[in-house]
Structure formats: C-alpha cells, structure tokens
Amino acid sequence: MAKTCQKHLIECHCILPQYRKSPTPVFHKFIVFSEMENDVVNPTYVLCNNCNAVHKVYDLCKSEIIAGRDELRTMTTIEEVKLGMSSDIVGLLEAYECDLPTWQHVKFSINNKCVGEKIILTRDTIEEETQGKVLTIKEDGTFLLENYINREYIDETRR
Secondary structure, three states: OOEEEEEEEEEEEOOOOHOOOOOOOOEEEEEEEEEOOOEEEEEEEOOOOOOOOOEEEEOOOEEEEEOOOOOOOOOOHHHHHHHOOOOOHHHHHHHOOOOOOHHHHHHHHHHOOOOEEEEEEEEEHHHOEEEEEEEEEEEOOOOEEEEEEOOOOOOOHHH
C-alpha cells in the first residue's frame, strides 16, 4: 500500500466578517491535512478555524459538516503531534508558528521517511515576489531549512 499525504482546502458554511455584506456569499475555506492509501483519503474530522464547525473530510477538497457538533475531543491537536518529535523540529515549527496541517505534514514525512519532501513553513508576498522558508527531509533523517523566492509577473509583450 502506497501511503501519501496532501494539504488541501475545504469549504465551510461560515462567512468571514469582511464578506458578510457581499452580494454573493464568499464561504470560508481553510487548509487541512489528509493521509491517503492508494490515492484514497483516510477520513478524518477537523474543526473550522473560523466557526469551530466539525467537518468530516472524506476526499481531497471535500467535506461534510457534522450537524449538532461543535467539538470532538478525539480530534488531533498540535500537542499530540509533537509527541515523539525531536526538540529541534518542535522548536523550528513553534518558531514559525506553523498551523496544525503543517505539523501533521512534517510528522507524516518523518514517520514515512519521505526523503526529499519539501514542506513550506512560512511565506510572504511582496509585490510580484513570494518568499519563504521550506523544510526538506534528508536521507539521513536530518532536515534542511532553506529560503526560497518565486517571482511572478505577467509578460505584457505577449498580448
């Protein structure tokens, strides 16, 4: 069985305050982490980071809201993910204030020896440049933290 993972967006029924007066509703989307076996998502439960609605994630970018539930004590937390991780990696993820899906991605990559896996820890966009830090898992079990810069522009001469 081939185990893989993916961070992806799911949509909630809530609307962020800045979009409440919009004529067309803009529903809140948030990032979740899913593990897969043979390209089939292992179902999991997550909380919306805006309204705390419980979602059952059953496929990439697909979830259903569990009516009448606003908490589940069985959902994964960052504190649980930290268990068994080295203090170096815990300190690094804490320093960059990584979200739960990033913690889960790092732990999955460590546990499944995903050599060469690149995990974005932080990113900022300034004008046409996106810069950030990416964590790469090396073959010997150590990690490499690198800066990256992507430049995005539209070539006006090709019109």
